[in-house]
Amino acid sequence: MKLPRRQFLRLAGLAIAVPAIPRVARAETYPARPVRVFVGFAAGGAPDIAARLMAQFLSERLGQQFIIENRPGAGGNIATEAVVDAPADGYTLLQAGLQNAVNATLYTKLKYNFIRDMAPVASINHENYCMEVPPSFPAKTVAEFIAYAKANPGKLNMASPGNGTGPHMAGELFKIMAGVDMVHVPYRGSPPALTDLLAGQVQMMFSPMSSSIEYVRAGKLRGLAVTSAERSEALPDVPAVAEFVPGYQASGWFGICAPAKTPAEIIDKLNAEINAGLADAKLKARFADLGATPFAGSPADFASHIAAETEKWGKVVRTANIRAD
Structure with a gap:
């Protein structure tokens, strides 16, 4: 049976509109659980x-x-x-x-x-990450840290929350740009890595600021530098790595x-x-x-x-x- 053109267009219009109803409803009701x-x-x-x-x-x-x-x-x-x-x-x-x-x-x-x-x-x-060392570590600046690392190649342990994590990559970029050799020690997350850093079991970590900033503020860790291109308002007295390693940013x-x-x-x-x-x-x-x-x-x-x-x-x-x- 051939439908009149007006009726065909009306039905076609309805067919097009029907699928749109659940799409709109889905967005309006989300999340329902x-x-x-x-x-x-x-x-x-x-x-x-x-x-x-x-x-x-x-x-x-x-x-x-x-x-x-x-x-x-x-x-x-x-x-x-x-x-x-x-x-x-x-x-x-x-x-x-x-x-x-x-x-x-x-x-x-x-x-x-x-x-x-x-x-x-x-x-x-x-x-941003913060380049942190225990208070007992001899270097007090990034320049001193680089000099110490170059004098002791392969003897410093760099902690991270795991292979491929941001802090690990920030450390690898630093190693490349500063020309230093450190041993990467991966952990299963930031908390256990910070625990060993606080205890001096590892010598350095590029730590996420959200999980370590209070340790730096309390003096339990020494913040050598932040990894942003400029200083962070959260730690205004801590310089940026780029002040010592031009072009560094992570x-x-x-x-x-x-x-x-x-x-x-x-x-x-x-x-x-x-x-x-x-x-x-x-x-x-x-x-x-x-x-x-x-x-x-x-x-x-x-x-x-x-x-x-x-x-x-x-x-x-x-x-x-x-x-x-």
Whole structure:
């Protein structure tokens, strides 16, 4: 039976509109149940702190719990794989970071391709590291540290939260640019690494400021320099590494990613809510106190940042011949 043109167009219009109804409803009702945010490192470290601050804001704002699940191991790959394999419905998210950009080169047999299999949702913050030593360490400046390291090649231990983590990469970049030889000692997260640094079991660490700034302020650790291009307002008396090693700059970053094919309307809603958090005066002050800088933008902005960081740190991995094990 041939339908009259007017009736055909009306029915066609309805057919086009119907799929849009659940898409709109899905965005309006999301989240309808608790959301899990996977963090690839132990509780108490910089990724965990950033994730919990944002999760608390989102929980209060959206009326559903954003629950942090720590899945440490394999440089964050365990947590990332869990999210890659999760349903693409917005209820399983990843606290992504610099380590994900590094792992693309560091691990040759990953079960996933981060850029292909993850959807960037929103960046959260940049975080500087602080080059720290125990108070008993003889060097009191970066220049003195470099001189000491060159006089004792291969005898200094450099702690990190694990292979491929931001602090590890900051240290490797420093080794390349300063021309020093140190032994990398990876830990399962920042807390145990800091414990040994405080005890003098290791001599140096590029530590995330959020997890170590109070030790520096209390004099339990000596902050030689921060890794930002300029001095940090959180530690104004501590110089930047670049004042001694021109051109040096390294900073960690965190953001939220979701499984690929997560509906665009859910990604856009999460992006808007996270950016609202980054504009919130109370949350901004909390980040600033920890030496972190809010890093807002669109999903596309975050995607571009991840791509650029993957290229930058891939070069460091290859130059330093870093291996996953």
